[in-house]
Each structure stands twice: as C-alpha cells, then as structure tokens.
Amino acid sequence: MAATALLPAKPDLSAQRQAWLRALADERRLAKNTLEAYERDTRQFLQFLAGYHGRLPGLADVANLEVTDLRSFLAERRKCGAGSRSIGRGLAGIRSLIRHLERLGLANAAAVNVLTAPKQGRSLPKPLTPADARKVSGFDSQMAAEPWIAARDAAVMTLLYGSGLRISEALGLDGDALSSSAERSIRVTGKGGKQRLVPVLGATHEAVAAYRRLCPYDLAPGEPLFRGARGGPLQPAIVQKAMRTMRSALGLSDTATPHALRHSFATHLLGRGGDLRSIQELLGHASLSTTQIYTAVETERLLTIYDQTHPRK
Numbered sequence: 001m002a003a004t005a006l007l008p009a010k011p012d013l014s015a016q017r018q019a020w021l022r023a024l025a026d027e028r029r030l031a032k033n034t035l036e037a038y039e040r041d042t043r044q045f046l047q048f049l050a051g052y053h054g055r056l057p058g059l060a061d062v063a064n065l066e067v068t069d070l071r072s073f074l075a076e077r078r079k080c081g082a083g084s085r086s087i088g089r090g091l092a093g094i095r096s097l098i099r100h101l102e103r104l105g106l107a108n109a110a111a112v113n114v115l116t117a118p119k120q121g122r123s124l125p126k127p128l129t130p131a132d133a134r135k136v137s138g139f140d141s142q143m144a145a146e147p148w149i150a151a152r153d154a155a156v157m158t159l160l161y162g163s164g165l166r167i168s169e170a171l172g173l174d175g176d177a178l179s180s181s182a183e184r185s186i187r188v189t190g191k192g193g194k195q196r197l198v199p200v201l202g203a204t205h206e207a208v209a210a211y212r213r214l215c216p217y218d219l220a221p222g223e224p225l226f227r228g229a230r231g232g233p234l235q236p237a238i239v240q241k242a243m244r245t246m247r248s249a250l251g252l253s254d255t256a257t258p259h260a261l262r263h264s265f266a267t268h269l270l271g272r273g274g275d276l277r278s279i280q281e282l283l284g285h286a287s288l289s290t291t292q293i294y295t296a297v298e299t300e301r302l303l304t305i306y307d308q309t310h311p312r313k
Contacts, residue, residue, distance in 0.1 A: 009057050017042060038096065045073055125293065133268070136252075137160075151207070154210070164282055173188070175223040191286075
C-alpha cells in the first residue's frame with residue numbers, strides 16, 4: 001500500500017485511515033485486491049476533498065460529510081471516465097471508512113448511509129449460435145487421456161445444452177439417472193434445493209449411454225453419475241477446463257463457457273417460438289424478470305441481422 005506520508009490528508013485523519021486499513025486486513029481478513037481497491041478509492045476521495053476545500057482534509061472535514069459533498073465526488077469520478085461498477089466500489093470503500101470512524105465517535109455516517117451507488121447496467125448473456133452449440137455438445141476430443149473421459153465430457157455438455165442445466169445440477173445427478181432411454185424428462189435439484197422437471201433429448205440419452213459403456217466405475221444409485229479421473233465426483237473446474245479445450249479446438253470465443261450452453265438453451269427456445277413462462281419453468285428461475293433478459297438477447301440478435309442484411313443499409 002502507498003505510504004501514509006504521501007496521503008493528501010492531515011495526520012489525524014491519515015492515522016485513523018491507516019488503522020482502518022489494518023483492521024480490514026487483520027480482523028476482517030479482506031482479500032489483497034479488495035484492500036488495494038479500498039486504499040486507492042479512499043485516497044482518491046481525500047484528494048478530491050483537498051481540492052474541494054482548498055486544504056488538506058482532516059477528521060473535522062469528514063466528521064459531518066454532507067450528501068452534496070459525496071455527490072460532487074461521484075460526479076467528478078464520472079467526469080474522469082469511471083464506470084458505475086468502479087464508482088459503486090469506491091463508494092463502498094468510503095462508506096466502510098466513515099462507518100469505522102463513526103464507531104469510534106469521530107464521524108457521522110448519515111450521509112454515506114443515505115447515498116446509493118449508481119445502478120449498474122446488466123450485461124446480456126452471451127449464448128452460442130445453434131451451430132456452435134451443436135459442435136460443442138457433439139465434440140469428440142482426441143486430447144482426452146482416456147476415451148471414457150472424452151465421452152463423459154461430451155455427455156455433460158450435451159446435457160447442459162439439451163436440458164438447460166446449471167453445472168451443479170448436472171454434476172448432482174444420481175448414478176441411475178438417464179439409465180433408461182424411455183425417460184423423456186428427469187428431476188433435478190436447483191438453487192435453494194428446489195426441484196423441477198426438465199426434458200431430455202434423444203441425443204442426450206445417446207451421449208450418456210456412450211459414457212456409461214466406457215466409464216470404468218460403478219454408476220450405482222446413490223453415487224454420482226459423472227466421475228472424475230480417479231472415481232470421485234466430477235468437479236466443475238474439470239468441466240470448465242474441458243470447455244476451454246473444446247473452445248480452442250473449435251475456434252470459439254472466450255464467451256463459450258459451460259454456463260453459456262444454458263444461455264443458449266433458453267435463447268434458442270425463445271427464438272423458435274417458446275413462451276417465456278415455459279422457459280422460466282425449464283430454467284428454474286424464481287422470477288419471470290430473470291428470464292426476460294433473454295428477450296433482450298433475441299432482440300439484439302434480430303437487430304444485428306437487420307443491420308447486416310437490409311438492402312438500404
């Protein structure tokens with residue numbers, strides 16, 4: 001961290017800020033990156049106060065901050081090009097410092113408690129194209145150490161795309177799941193322990209059956225369906241690593257992740273006329289508003305097609 005002698009603040013405020021940073025590190029054990037961000041963000045705030053008041057700020061200057069003082073700082077950060085995420089994190093650091101001082105009887109945190117961070121724009125999911133999703137789910141890796149591992153990875157990816165599962169839901173399947181090709185749906189346990197029925201494609205049955213034939217471990221009821229190389233439960237990190245291998249081999253972008261297959265499931269259903277309520281149930285979303293983001297993805301896709309193909313562009 002930067003030396004306190006260089007801090008644009010009077011000794012009383014500088015000492016208290018350093019004590020706060022030590023408490024964050026020693027008592028709350030915040031991550032190094034978070035500590036560095038809080039140090040940097042509060043330093044920027046004190047630099048702003050120095051220019052705002054025309055003098056080095058001390059405890060008296062932060063003891064009774066006004067909302068207008070904080071809004072002026074946020075406006076200055078926005079003017080310098082900071083985004084909503086950076087501004088929100090900066091406000092969190094300042095709020096933590098002022099609340100620390102309030103607990104010591106040295107400040108009033110009313111202003112920082114009232115002020116809210118700017119809303120952050122929600123980024124849109126990045127699904128694969130239908131062609132790329134099919135390539136991933138049908139990919140036969142020649143780089144896997146064992147044929148059964150290649151078959152396992154293909155089965156997992158096919159399940160993620162074919163049924164719209166989260167990785168945790170796929171890896172949580174029991175050893176007797178998908179053991180019969182007659183099953184047209186399976187019950188999975190999602191977030192909060194909530195269960196739901198999801199459809200199963202014929203391609204998924206074929207991929208899981210191929211994995212079962214090659215897997216050297218006993219996939220018995222009560223045991224996990226998908227296994228790691230040593231027979232233990234398959235870990236999400238291994239699935240993500242397998243996806244990186246597929247991504248490289250198929251020339252896909254970095255946005256092609258296992259979770260992107262779930263996004264692809266929802267987006268492709270919506271693009272083929274699926275209704276939002278049904279897709280909500282299939283995904284296990286508690287709120288329809290969570291599912292509605294896929295309408296924005298589909299709208300963006302249509303606008304892109306329009307821009308690329310309209311004869312009067």
